[in-house]
Amino acid sequence: MTAATRTGVTWRARLFRRPSPGQVVTVVLLLVLGGLWIYPFAWLVSASLKSSPEIFGRGLDLLPEQPVWENYARAWTEVGFATYFVNTLVITVGTVLLVVVRSALAGYVLGRYDFAGKKLLIGVFLVTFFLPEGYTIIPITQLTDQLSLLNTHAGVILGLGAGGQIASTLLYAGYFRRLPKELEETARLDGAGHFTIFFRVMLPLAWPITATVVILTFLYAWNVYLLPLVFTLSEPGLRTLAVGMTVFVGERGTDWSGMAAAAVISLIPVIAVFVVLQRKFVDSIAGAVKQ
Known part of the structure; x- marks a missing residue:
């Protein structure tokens, strides 16, 4: 044999x-x-x-x-979920891009450079991590109103993505800290500057962390309710899917079948993003566990 x-x-x-x-x-x-x-x-x-x-x-x-x-036709056309879907997509994509760039830049500085007050800064980050969203909604709303962005897509994007983003920043900082310094030294010998090194060398290597941040931020921005509700009170046409669910609740009853159809519609992009990025998400979690 x-x-x-x-x-x-x-x-x-x-x-x-x-x-x-x-x-x-x-x-x-x-x-x-x-x-x-x-x-x-x-x-x-x-x-x-x-x-x-x-x-x-x-x-x-x-x-x-x-x-x-x-039920799907009613939710999509009559109730206006086509508009809410576009609003949510624009706000979510803008928030994801803003969070990835900001968190990656901040994480790169925290992970690769030593400076005075670094530990204090990280401590402040960790303290703000535990602040509930309800405590910060009033100053964020006032600041956005002073910038004349309260009833705009840009205002909602800034409100969602311009905060501390502590978890994302620390994920990037931990990953960049483990990369060898020879990568930067070689790039500098080739004449690359700080931003060239970051965007063309370091950030592409952090793709597993970026996938994780994209998934977590996408889920948060797609499903968040309080801030878009406050920012679009006087502009119903700017509602997101989460806020638009309230349309099905009336004074005489609730359209449960229409709400269920709208919920299914809102879940499809979330499932699609997770399916596309799940491998990188799992790889980043596995790498964190090994460390």
């Missing part, structure tokens, strides 16, 4: 061998937990295809009697 034949027999034996009781119990538990984890999303999709009375009349049943695709 050749080595290749023995290897094939071994793999077939492992593949078709009878599982142990412990393995069966583990698989069953994982399937149950997976079902419990995915059920709320499945129920949301199911509710988006039902009428409002059917949502409560059918209980936990996931299969609608007759799919009501008009």
Whole structure:
């Protein structure tokens, strides 16, 4: 029997061998937990295809009697979620770009350079990390109003992305600190300046951290409610998807089926971004654990 034949027999034996009781119990538990984890999303999709009375009349049943695709059409056109979607996309992309550039620059300085007051600055960052959003919304609103940006996309982007962004900054600082100094020294010998070294050498190497920051910032900016609500009170046309959900709540009742359809619409970009960047996200987390 050749080595290749023995290897094939071994793999077939492992593949078709009878599982142990412990393995069966583990698989069953994982399937149950997976079902419990995915059920709320499945129920949301199911509710988006039902009428409002059917949502409560059918209980936990996931299969609608007759799919009501008009819920999506109503949410997208009649309620104005097409406009809210564009607003959210513009604000989220702008916030992500602002946070990545700011956090990467600040993290590069903190991770690669020593200067007076560095530890104190990091300490201040850590203290502000625990401040709830409600404590800072008033000064942010006043400052944005003084800049005449209160009811604009730019105002919301600055309000969301121009804060401390402590977690993102420290992620970049920790990553840049571990990179060898020879990279910068070689670039300087080639005549590169500080910004050239950062944007053409250091930032591309930090792609796993950038993917993590993009995912976390995208989730935050896409789903945030309080600041866009305050900034667009007098401009309903600038509402985001999260704020637009309140349209389905009226004085005489709530359009639950329309709200479910709108929620599904708002979840699609989030899932798409995570699927595209999940590998880099996992790699960055794994690298942090190894360190």
